[in-house]
Structure formats: C-alpha cells, structure tokens
Amino acid sequence: MNDITHLNGKYDWGIDTLVAQLRDLRVQSLETRSRRDKPPKLPSRKELQIILEGLSAVLFPNRLGLPDLNDEGIDYFVGHTLETLLRELYKQIRRELQFISGHEGVDKVANEQAISIARQFAARLPTVRALVDTDIQAAFEGDPAARSPDEVLVCYPGITAIIHHRLAHILYQLGAPLVARVIAEVAHSATGIDIHPGAQIGESFFIDHGTGVVIGETAVIGRHVRVYQAVTLGAKRFEKDDNGLLVKGNARHPIVEDDVVIYAGATILGRITIGHGSTIGGNVWLTHSVAPGSNITQAYARSELFHGGAGI
Structure with missing residues (x-):
C-alpha cells in the first residue's frame, strides 16, 4: 500500500503542514537577518x-x-x-x-x-x-x-x-x-x-575562450591584458576581525600591470603585482609579486627514460 493517502482522486501531500513549516522558517530567517517583518x-x-x-x-x-x-x-x-x-x-x-x-x-x-x-x-x-x-x-x-x-x-x-x-x-x-x-x-x-563588478579593468582587455575565469572584487587590471580560460585572480586569505567575522572590502586581489598575458589554468592569489610585460604560463600557482618582463612557468617535471623496461 502506498504511503500517500489517496482521497477522492486526490493525494494528501501534507501541504498545509509544509506551508506552516516553511512560513515559520522564513519568518525566523528574516528576524535573524534583518529584524524585518516584510523586507x-x-x-x-x-x-x-x-x-x-x-x-x-x-x-x-x-x-x-x-x-x-x-x-x-x-x-x-x-x-x-x-x-x-x-x-x-x-x-x-x-x-x-x-x-x-x-x-x-x-x-x-x-x-x-x-x-x-x-x-x-x-x-x-x-x-x-x-x-x-x-x-x-x-x-x-x-x-x-x-x-x-x-x-x-x-x-x-x-x-x-x-x-x-x-x-x-x-x-x-x-x-x-x-x-x-x-x-x-x-x-x-x-x-x-565570473568578474566581480568592483574589479578595475583597463582598455583592450581580451578573455580568450573564457570558461572558468574568476576575477575578484579588488583586482586591478591594466591595459592590453590577455587571459585564457580557467584563470583565477583571487584572494590568498580572508582576514577576520576581533569577532571572528570576515573583513569586507580590503584589497586582497592581484594587480596586473599593462601588456601581461596569463595562460590557461593559472591561479594568482593575494595582493601581489604582476609587472608589466610579463607572461604567466599555464597552470602556474603564484602568490608573490613578479618584476616587469618576467616569464613564469611551471617547473619542468622530472622524467627518466627506462630502456627495455629497466626500473619498472
């Protein structure tokens, strides 16, 4: 037998109870957030x-x-x-x-x-x-x-x-x-x-492909900057006040100067500066400033060649 009672061609979903429960939760949430009866x-x-x-x-x-x-x-x-x-x-x-x-x-x-x-x-x-x-x-x-x-x-x-x-x-x-x-x-x-509206972006900005790009609220991007898919200009850490609450509005995202190229998957975190004319390679994880004209790439993966299966 079904758990839902069938009455006169209608099912008893317990709507009245659900409406009352949702109302109580809604009122409680509003009181917690804003103390308003009708915001x-x-x-x-x-x-x-x-x-x-x-x-x-x-x-x-x-x-x-x-x-x-x-x-x-x-x-x-x-x-x-x-x-x-x-x-x-x-x-x-x-x-x-x-x-x-x-x-x-x-x-x-x-x-x-x-x-x-x-x-x-x-x-x-x-x-x-x-x-x-x-x-x-x-x-x-x-x-x-x-x-x-x-x-x-x-x-x-x-x-x-x-x-x-x-x-x-x-x-x-x-x-x-x-x-x-x-x-x-x-x-x-x-x-x-995902670009926060607070981010400052100069002229001639090009996002190639684009999916997965994240640019934070306090990021500053100069002129003629190009970024590829899955690039993140994010915060390294979130400061808290004496009450343990997150500090809002502080400068916590990168500064990218003019003529910088940032390739796919690069993650650049914190209030650091990427000097003008720099190139940041794909999948680089960067948490420190780099001088103008820098070329930052991943460390080369160590590889060994095994002849005839030796070492396997």
Missing part, C-alpha cells in the same frame, strides 16, 4: 537581464539591435530604447536603495538618489562603447581564428562578459552594488566568466 523587494534579475540585452543593443544597434534597422531608423531606435531602459533601470536601483534603507513604498530620498544614479550611468554609456571597441579590437588582433571584429562581438563569450562588466562597474562605483552584482551574475551564468 522591501530586491532588484529583479529577470528585469535586469532584459535591461542588459537592451543596453547591448543600444551600444551596438547594427549588430545587436533589431534585424531590420536602417541608417535612418538607428537614432530613433537608440533614443526610444534608452528612454525605456533607463526608466526601468531607475526602478531597479530604487529597489536596492529601499532595501538598504528598510523603507518600502514612497521614499523621496531613495527616489531622487536612484534618478541621479541612473542619469550619471547614462552619461557614461559613450565611454563604455569606446572601451568595448578596444576590447573587441584586442580580441580580433589576439586570436588568429577571428575573421572580423563583428564575429568577435556576436560570438565571443569574453566580449559578452566584458560588456556586462563595464556596465556593472559603473553602477558599482555610483552606489548601486547589488544591481551591479546581479548584472555580473547574469554574465556569469551566460558565459562561465
């Missing part, structure tokens, strides 16, 4: 993903915009799309500010601050476009498989990730770190590339 809504990941797709189309309307756009309609498309997207972005920023303040509903201070952040973000979109152009060119010049910059834009996950990052980094700087983090995680899910 304000968080920014919506789904809405931000739509905003990101629209912003990418605004930045590159000929390649990522509507398929039937002509020269006469591009400016109208960009203007109309921007008007809609910035209004929606403002709402998501306002949600973050209300969540932080603990106020739900009409909050004049949060409202004005959200408008200001959205306006400043919009003013920096031309800078983002110019930076991404340098990233696309770096990828085209750095990958012999790339046949055109347009191919790089529409096909390379590293470009998708860096577009998201350059947008998220502005929001992070302007005071919307949660919205920025959601944007970073949208890119992470789509590309397998």
